[in-house]
Amino acid sequence: MRRLGADAVEVRTPERLAGLDGLVIPGGESTTMTRLIDSAGLEPALRAHHEAGRPILGTCAGLIVCDAEHLGFIDATARRNAFGRQLQSFEADLEVIGAGEEPLRAVFIRAPWVERTGEGVEVLATWDGHPVAIREGSVLASAFHPELTDDPRFHAIFMAMITKAAEQSRANREKEGAPR
Amino acid sequence: MPDRATFRLKTGLAEMLKGGVIMDVVTPEEAKIAEEAGAVAVMALERVPADIRRDGGVARMSDPAMIKGIQEAVTIPVMAKARIGHFAEAQVLQALEVDYIDESEVLTPADEVNHIDKLAFDVPFVCGATNLGEALRRIGEGAAMIRSKGEAGTGNVVEAVRHMREITSGIRRLSQLRPEELAAAAKELPAPLEVVQEVAAAGRLPVPLFCAGGIATPADAALMMQLGAEGNFVGSGIFKSSDPARRARAIVEATTHYEDPERVAAASIGLGEAMSGLEIAPLAEQGALLQHRGG
Numbered sequence: 001m002r003r004l005g006a007d008a009v010e011v012r013t014p015e016r017l018a019g020l021d022g023l024v025i026p027g028g029e030s031t032t033m034t035r036l037i038d039s040a041g042l043e044p045a046l047r048a049h050h051e052a053g054r055p056i057l058g059t060c061a062g063l064i065v066c067d068a069e070h071l072g073f074i075d076a077t078a079r080r081n082a083f084g085r086q087l088q089s090f091e092a093d094l095e096v097i098g099a100g101e102e103p104l105r106a107v108f109i110r111a112p113w114v115e116r117t118g119e120g121v122e123v124l125a126t127w128d129g130h131p132v133a134i135r136e137g138s139v140l141a142s143a144f145h146p147e148l149t150d151d152p153r154f155h156a157i158f159m160a161m162i163t164k165a166a167e168q169s170r171a172n173r174e175k176e177g178a179p180r
Numbered sequence: 181m182p183d184r185a186t187f188r189l190k191t192g193l194a195e196m197l198k199g200g201v202i203m204d205v206v207t208p209e210e211a212k213i214a215e216e217a218g219a220v221a222v223m224a225l226e227r228v229p230a231d232i233r234r235d236g237g238v239a240r241m242s243d244p245a246m247i248k249g250i251q252e253a254v255t256i257p258v259m260a261k262a263r264i265g266h267f268a269e270a271q272v273l274q275a276l277e278v279d280y281i282d283e284s285e286v287l288t289p290a291d292e293v294n295h296i297d298k299l300a301f302d303v304p305f306v307c308g309a310t311n312l313g314e315a316l317r318r319i320g321e322g323a324a325m326i327r328s329k330g331e332a333g334t335g336n337v338v339e340a341v342r343h344m345r346e347i348t349s350g351i352r353r354l355s356q357l358r359p360e361e362l363a364a365a366a367k368e369l370p371a372p373l374e375v376v377q378e379v380a381a382a383g384r385l386p387v388p389l390f391c392a393g394g395i396a397t398p399a400d401a402a403l404m405m406q407l408g409a410e411g412n413f414v415g416s417g418i419f420k421s422s423d424p425a426r427r428a429r430a431i432v433e434a435t436t437h438y439e440d441p442e443r444v445a446a447a448s449i450g451l452g453e454a455m456s457g458l459e460i461a462p463l464a465e466q467g468a469l470l471q472h473r474g475g
Binding site: 012013026028029031032035036040060061063080081084085086087088089090091092107109111145148151 | 181182183184185186188189192193195196197198199200215216217218219221254255257276277278279280302304322429432433436437440458
């Protein structure tokens with residue numbers, strides 16, 4: 001994100017999330033993350049961020065945390081560890097809509113896949129018939145780890161969403177301010 | 181075609197565990213308590229280090245039935261230990277599809293000269309180290325994650341502190357050197373030159389660095405994170421304490437919020453008794469230190 005020009009900080013507390021234009025929920029262990037979101041009291045701040053239309057990128061565990069059975073930020077259901085244990089982890093060239101003609105190197109580590117997608121959900125990539133990159137509104141999610149490669153194209157899709165959302169919110173503020 | 185078992189996939193899993201706590205467990209029930217408390221992974225073993233130390237005898241790889249039971253009990257990654265140099269134990273653990281193998285000094289070494297050729301395996305390995313040379317030799321052999329050795333089963337963090345400082349200050353020293361000085365540094369450590377060059381250029385290890393060996397309290401966990409650990413292994417410290425579930429949660433909390441003393445303080449309240457600890461000097465006199473196994 002920094003390479004794409006973002007000023008990036010780590011979020012561990014609700015206070016730290018306030019005022020940020022976008023949020024990445026990266027890979028990790030989704031059970032651990034869910035518990036820590038709870039113990040740090042992050043959920044209200046995450047909901048406020050999402051409701052304000054500020055973009056969220058969830059990768060791997062981040063995809064699971066955003067799904068319909070967890071925070072419900074995206075109308076899709078992930079299946080945890082769908083590809084199996086570490087021995088079944090793999091990397092492959094993957095065509096992703098919006099990332100250009102060339103496939104990108106996708107790294108799947110004990111990865112989930114998307115079992116069900118709602119009507120409004122755009123599928124950006126599939127592997128073996130299963131959606132592995134999806135988008136709905138301000139939420140972008142992948143089953144693979146774009147953060148483990150040097151290829152910035154998946155993050156660039158997210159960066160464009162942030163720029164657009166920030167411009168829109170500025171325009172809205174100006175519109176609201178105009179009649180006064 | 182997909183590629184499997186690449187170095188990126190091996191270190192990648194360890195990357196996903198960063199900032200978290202990996203807990204030693206000996207039963208499926210303990211594994212569930214660990215998962216519920218927020219552990220990012222569990223280490224399945226037959227006896228925690230404190231008990232291995234107490235019971236003596238030869239400590240070996242765990243019973244596969246026990247490892248399978250733990251794999252069925254939790255959805256987080258399951259690691260298991262093989263004896264230093266015992267590549268057949270490691271083959272068994274790979275056949276069981278554990279997520280990581282710890283080639284561990286806590287078990288009785290099977291080979292006093294050679295470590296396992298970790299590059300020959302698809303499952304990634306974590307190895308212990310007391311200093312930078314040892315860490316880089318293990319990486320040269322294919323380890324995808326390094327942990328301090330500390331002194332397992334003592335509940336005494338002093339050796340983990342020493343090892344973490346040795347490793348991180350060693351990295352800082354390497355990154356100050358000029359390129360032509362690296363060959364001599366590699367000879368002195370000793371460690372493979374390519375790994376030395378990589379560390380000098382990046383100013384960090386090419387794999388995640390965790391702490392292990394002696395963490396017993398939330399403050400211990402916060403200390404190790406501030407000293408440069410990217411995550412913590414906790415062995416006897418949790419299930420040898422009076423209230424394991426609570427202490428496990430507190431150590432997770434302190435590892436996550438290690439820079440926030442107020443949160444570490446709050447996590448430390450009312451935990452009950454920590455495991456009773458051991459002094460290092462008497463162990464050294466008895467020749468009972470585990471950290472000198474494998475070098």
